[in-house]
Amino acid sequence: MRTNQPQTIYLSEYQVPAYLVDHVDLRFELFEDGARVHSTLAMRRNPESAQGDVPLELDGDSLTLEGVALDGEQLEAGAYEDQGDKLIVRGVPGQFELSVVTWIEPQSNTRLEGLYKSSGMFCTQCEAEGFRSITFYPDRPDVMARFRTRIEADQNAYPILLSNGNPIEQGSLDNGRHFVTWEDPFPKPAYLFALVAGDLVEKRDTFTTCSGRAIDLRIYVEPRNAEKCDFAMDALKRSMRWDEEVYGREYDLDIFMIVAVDDFNMGAMENKGLNIFNSSCVLASQDTATDAAFQRIEAIVAHEYFHNWSGNRVTCRDWFQLSLKEGFTVFRDSQFSADMGSPTVKRIEDVTLLRTAQFAEDAGPMAHPVRPASYMEISNFYTLTIYEKGAEVVRMIHNLLGDELFRKGSDLYFERHDGQAVTTDDFVRAMEDASGRDLGQFRLWYEQAGTPVLTVSDHYDNSRGVYRLNVRQSIPDTPGQSNKKPQHIPFAVGLLNGAGQSLPLNLSAREQGGPTERVLELTEAEHSFEFHGLAERPVPSLLQGFSAPVRVQYPWSREQLLFLMSHDPDGFNRWDAGQRLAVDVIQALIKAPDDAEVEPRLVEAYRQLLNDTSLDQALVAKMLLLPSEAYLVELAERADVPAIHAARKRVLSHLAASLRDDLLACYQRHLVPGEYQLTSDAIAQRSLRNTALAWLLHLDDEQGRELALELFHNADNMTDRLGALRALVNSGFEDDRNHALEAFYERFRDDPQVVELWFSVQASSDQAGQLAQIRQLLEHPAFDWKNPNKVRSVVGVFAGQNLAAFHNPDGSGYQFLADQVCRLDDSNPQIAARLVSPLTRWKKFAPHYSGQMKAALERIRDKSELSGDVYEVVHKSLAD
């Protein structure tokens, strides 16, 4: 068991840095057995620090110190103290130059933080605290410096040497070595530092900015991937244009580079001028990437590019402010994706993730505010709350201010804070100053954790023609927070008459011809709104466009939901009505599993969706997807996963059987002839066909089987081929399933991204004997414990998406996950800590399950030498 518990860091204890760095000069000597890093820091005491003449403290991690010099003089061993995680130098003058030489071993770095090797290339990941495992440094985001970086390496093995900024010098050295020196003119925190050395090919392009500057764009990949960069390059150019047009942000360096690496802990990283990407988030071709992968790539390329302003030019003061850059940038990338495709579909996708996973996080033991007040291990705080809820908070400011004032606010924010490390409060203040609005109460969104619940009731006064909406808000207790204050919530509503028309919303008897949508502002625990001049009782359309990240409770009848499903003018709410109806039907079957009937009106509603070609097919494609098991778990009081699984499956089977002919017709109708295209229409058609196919195979339908085999063998794109494979794998056609899996692997075995898809289709499959199959996947030659994508595609998918198998009543799924977490904890604690997540919400499950989940957590807790990352998650999950 671990004895030295990691420390908790508190926002309230923030102090400005005692010393600043003006300039960093780095020289990397890269060798096959390690790397020597020479760093020279031009430093001075921070005039704003009240700490005075304190010793200089630099952060370090896993470094071998080879020498320290102050103003050019080597220091004797007694003149400094190497504590491993700190280098302390006493008696430094007010201004000085400190040189440090360290030896590191990127080859044996399996944590994938700092400098490491992936498929023969050197690369870095420094956010949040990786730079300290390269050299001793004040590794905190409010220390911003200009960097110059010289990289030296063997010319043959590493012809490409990259770092941030612009290349200023290059040349040959003895022994077949060469060097390149890069200079970044923009001051930046160390977390944005990057270095790459490898044998890579480049794809080049140019972008001309709004002021006419030509930017050199490059994507670096391994030679075998040379043909898979076009889409990312186009996405990059679209992002650059969009940021100019929508936010007035022009790119600032002369060169912008993206490098794809196979072993990467997350999706990508926004290092200044040198973004490093997980290969799976940049490489794509029609043959190997699904529509979802293309969309993800576009969104991530945009996200990292947008960070150049929201994150790099204006950065975070400390890691408690992480959402300052992440929430804002997710909001920006979701606006971008909405503009590139279907805004309603994008909103549905974002809200699905938020409601399924972020709401769960917000209701669990790791719940934390968008601006946390404390943490042990910052890597654990790259959460859905920081990213997705953070984006929702920015979206609400946008909803409250409107397009124009929001843009004024963002302009002011960028102008006022350019080159600074600031706080979420600075962001809100810029929005207030530009708009004249008071966001004082709104700030609670950053401070209070938990998902607000809006309980809505209504009353119609026939004689006065007045309809009243009463809204009560409450925010549940979360760890360390209770009795929360009411928040400022933008609540967008509309009212419909019986013919499905939107009614004018008149908030007083005098008002006439009011707008048909209004954003009501909730600020009190209880609010009532009266709408006048209504000749009949209206049907309310609540929280249109999901105008705030809240749960709405209102006693909708099934009639009302059916009505909204086909009439709500708000596309999002139309989808949501369908979801609520399906949830209601499934929940009823969970309560009464022996009920003979599945709501016939649900079947008819789906039939209409399948057959009415006048509807927006992109929306229909989303509406046909039943609520996921994970969402049903989230909505349950104490979830019984097998019961949820069985009820959902029963509804699915019933729908599929009742709609068989409609599904076949839908499948045929949506055959997309001609070239593969990525328009939202073509994507919707493929999605509809894949849903139809999956449902038919769910019935083990013979005609469906033939269609699936035909599509599997002849598809000209991965979306269709994988759709067919998935349908076969989840069917009862065992031989076909095995043949298809084999053929697929043989065809794509050399493409790691496709092999990951192949793993995940199997890890999420619904077939009996699941766990034995998962164990086999771990033994497969293509599986690699050192590659996070592989671990995620088997272990992560099994525990996070294959709920019925993971929650096997015998507890074997939990034991399995605990084993894998313990195994990974020694090599890659960040990934291990993420994998624990499905166990953390043990209290959410029915007692038979929760006890066993808790036991699995305790087993992890008792592992020897537990990392700080896993320690924090496990201990917080087990706390009362």
Ligand code: B3K
């Ligand atoms: N900023 C990075 C995330 C870094 C995570 C470090 N553990 C990617 C992004 O959000 O753009």
Ligand code: ZN
């Ligand atoms: Zn980001």
